Amino acid sequence: MSKMDRRIQKSRQAIMDAFMKLMSEQDFENITINQIAEEANVNRGTVYLHFADKYDLRDQCTDAHMNELIRNCMPEEKGQLTSKAALLRTFEYLQRHASFYSIMLTSRGNPIFRNRMEAVLQQSVSEHLDSIGLDRTLYKDITVQFLVSAGVGLLEWWITRSMPYPASVMVEQFWRLLERVQLQVPDEGHKKVWE
Amino acid sequence: MSKMDRRIQKSRQAIMDAFMKLMSEQDFENITINQIAEEANVNRGTVYLHFADKYDLRDQCTDAHMNELIRNCMPEEKGQLTSKAALLRTFEYLQRHASFYSIMLTSRGNPIFRNRMEAVLQQSVSEHLDSIGLDRTLYKDITVQFLVSAGVGLLEWWITRSMPYPASVMVEQFWRLLERVQLQVPDEGHKKVWE
DNA sequence: CACCATTTGTTGATTTATCAACTAATGCGT
């Protein structure tokens, strides 16, 4: 994965960077391969050498960023998003790369980000639930989807609204909500929060 | 010249940029080809594909910048450095690219910049003297060398002292000195300035 | 609708960059 010919890395990066730049300037559908190649200073054919078309480029671009996110925020094996530290890293990472994620999230009509993000969290949350043992009255798949939707939705909300709160506040609030559904060991004692 | 394969332009540029970066950090003699290749993100062999060795790289780097200077400051054919406008463009250009020129000028022991600059001005000044007709009592070659040394020396002085005056002041002062040796038509009337 | 320009993909021949492997040279410390 990391032992590729230098040229393909450079070309891919140049093309992706060019694509992102164009995405920040105009609507996705209006972007042409010619523009991308020109902006990337790459022959048009080279684009097709790496990407099937615009859409494939958009998807791979998303995936690349998503992998970076995982690599940076959840260095532990089996991407654990279930510690406060990891959560904070993630929010801060998104904040640093807001230029990308806000573009990807605000371009209406492609739920790619949401889908990929959900897929990533699906596994992470599922494994976590296995490890802590779930209340017998709760269906696992339903609980997973509930938590994943909540998490991704919260992230999207935060990004698309230009991060109205600092990452630390978001993590704190999110953590409290997780405690309420009793899927985390409470920080302090075992007092029931909804009595 | 400008219709080359994209790859060679990119490679040459990357290598030259890397070289300049290293020049700003350490002494020329201590720079290795390995460092250059690594900094440029290029295979070591690629360096040798474009440059014979360190010294060739240093020279070509100088020439490239020099050609850029000429192209930007003296767009007229036969590089005329004999108008106030061209002079101002030149000083301002040097100011913009001070990062390069101050490095090249302060690296002791290689008069490459001075030599190339003089060569460029030699021709320019020589042609100018032909066009305005020289005082019979003055030898042309001597006059040329006098003016060229003065000009280049002034440039070096300005750059190496971190441009203590704005470009406009330098041009104004330089122009007045040129007037004093009566190789320029005075801006205002024909009054003798040294009477 | 028809026209025209642009874009889209594809192809094959060519050039360039990459990599690994090698020898020679240089330098550095013991």
Place this chain on the structure above:
DNA sequence: ACGCATTAGTTGATAAATCAACAAATGGTG
């Protein structure tokens, strides 16, 4: 002076990028 490690160049096989030329699709304008 002797090893020992790094650097300097070189080489040949391979992979990638370039370019030009192509046919097909698209999209706006009269």
